[in-house]
Amino acid sequence: MTGNVLLQIENLHATVEGREVLRGVDLVVRTGEVHAIMGPNGSGKSTLAQVLGGHPAYTVTAGSIRYEGKDLLALKPEERAREGLFLAFQYPVAIRGITNAYFLRSAVNAIRKHRGEEELGPVEFMDALEEKLKLIGWDDSYLNRPVNDGFSGGEKKRNEILQLAVLEPKLAILDETDSGLDIDAVKTVAQTVEKLRRPDNATVLVTHYYRILTHIQPDIVHVLSAGWIVKSGGKELALELEERGYDWTREPAPVA
């Protein structure tokens, strides 16, 4: 791969509620790449995703994250989003009373405003949305429902992918978007990610399961274990994990 470096994580240490969960993560993501980060429960996968998103409950104690050459950790969550970073939540939040359409348009316009572009009115926005809805196989009815309110687990995940499709980020981090989905939904998610793939963007798939990788071609697969990346390789590494489990990858963590 010859893309530009989009994300560079060096020796990242992070704590949540005083407990160290990330213990020296190194990762380089270039434009045009799809990375898969796999690992057992409690390995720090979601923590890594949340630290990238800027969740206030997580504290970075050492290391650095550079995004397009900028210090990502100096940016607030909304600034990260406006700069083209998108985090698909493992547990999307319900927003009572606010329709999906209004929410999506607010998000699009926050980013457009930041870029100095004109904000979209409701009608223009709806036109642009039609095509995105088709991608995930939804009709308009989902737009008039309150954000994730009363949605099934699968619908919430699809809604994250709809946001991904609408916001067209430079860097998408998908935090276990495939968990809890049936096979058809996993396929839809995977196909949408593939369709959105461009030479100037990148995706980091955080996943517990191999099955989504049957529909997506990752360039690099990483194994996160006990707070750091213990192995990286091609798709064959994912297959090996599928067959052998995670135990064989475990190595003692480096002394912090």
Added chain:
Amino acid sequence: MTEHYVRDFQTFASNGAAGAPAWLREIREGAIARFAELGFPTMKQEEWRFTSVAPIAETRFTLAPAAHSPLPAPAEVERLQLGAGPRLVFVDGGYVRGLSSLAGLPNGVYAGSLAAALQAGPSGELARAHLTRLAHWRDSAFAALNTAFLADGAFVHVPAGCVLAQPLEVVCVATVGGSDGPKVAHPRGLIVVERGAQAVVVETFASLGDGVHWTNAVSEVVVGEGARVEYYRVQREGRRGYHVATTQSRQERDSYLGLHAITLGGTLARHDITTVLDGTGAELILNGLYVLGGSQHADHHTVIDHARPHCASHEFFNGVLAERAHGVFTGRIIVRPGAQRTDSKQTNNNLLLSTEARADSQPQLEIHADDVKCTHGSTVGPLDPTALYYLQSRGLSPETARSLLTYGFAAEILGRMRSADLRDRLDRLVRAELA
């Protein structure tokens, strides 16, 4: 503290209200006696444990002369109307024909002054058949006081099968000021929608001026068999106003009632809503919103009485409480013996926007039938930090995220209103209140 009301009643009964029919004069006599017996409620009473009406009891309110001159300018009243359809205007409880507009009402509909209706033959009989039948003045000092001073009010009668194309609005304004101390008005509403008819009715309560006054309102809503009614009640009185209200509805079989209660105004507001589902297959949506700030206090007591089987009620009350505001919600669902297959859901969510804001929420279920589905739940708390983070992660500033989440609390209630035009107007009103 009740004596001066009894004295004022004697003056009232011998002067202004002398023209009323004998049956009404009799009810009034009974009501003032009952008021004197009950007295103002105190916080020692279970139904009043979160709300002190001492500021009302201790103020010497005198009866506002109804519809006295100078009358408000038409523009002052028009801005209070939500839509552009027919309207009935009441000033301090008295009907003002000159400010009202009845164009566009179908033939056969009576919409106008209760006092006038009582004078005439057929409309008087109609009013008599329903007036004071629902509002339990024997149980409530405030309803009793309103009934004692019952002289005029809005009377809306929609005959069987008739469909009102536009919302019919009742605008009740209280004038404030004058040299002779704070005034009380006792507006009355009687809305009767007969079998198979359809109507959207709005009642708006507002103050013209910023001073102390008291509105003690009672409205009765009768929904006939198979009738469909949307009833909106908007209380946007001044920040120094006292507002006590009783709303009672009764539904016959297969009817639908959407009752939407919006409370924005008043320094102290208490609204008792009692709805009776009194015919099989009736459906009720009881939908309420209170948006309070400063030191406003609003107390909503709702009772949903499932008297017959196969009825459905869905109740949603949301409160947005800023600064030192205090919201109280007590919601009781009664399922009577034999009211099988009742489907009842009640939720009350309160958003506290400051550490000094307070909400008390008391859902109560009283079930005397075994084959029913009843759920209730309530929440009290600040904005959800996870939701804030979620919105920020989509590019929204923390300020925008906070205002969106806050607005969502109100929008959830507004979203259940079926009349799109009214919903949009109320949406603007609520947004202005939240800004």
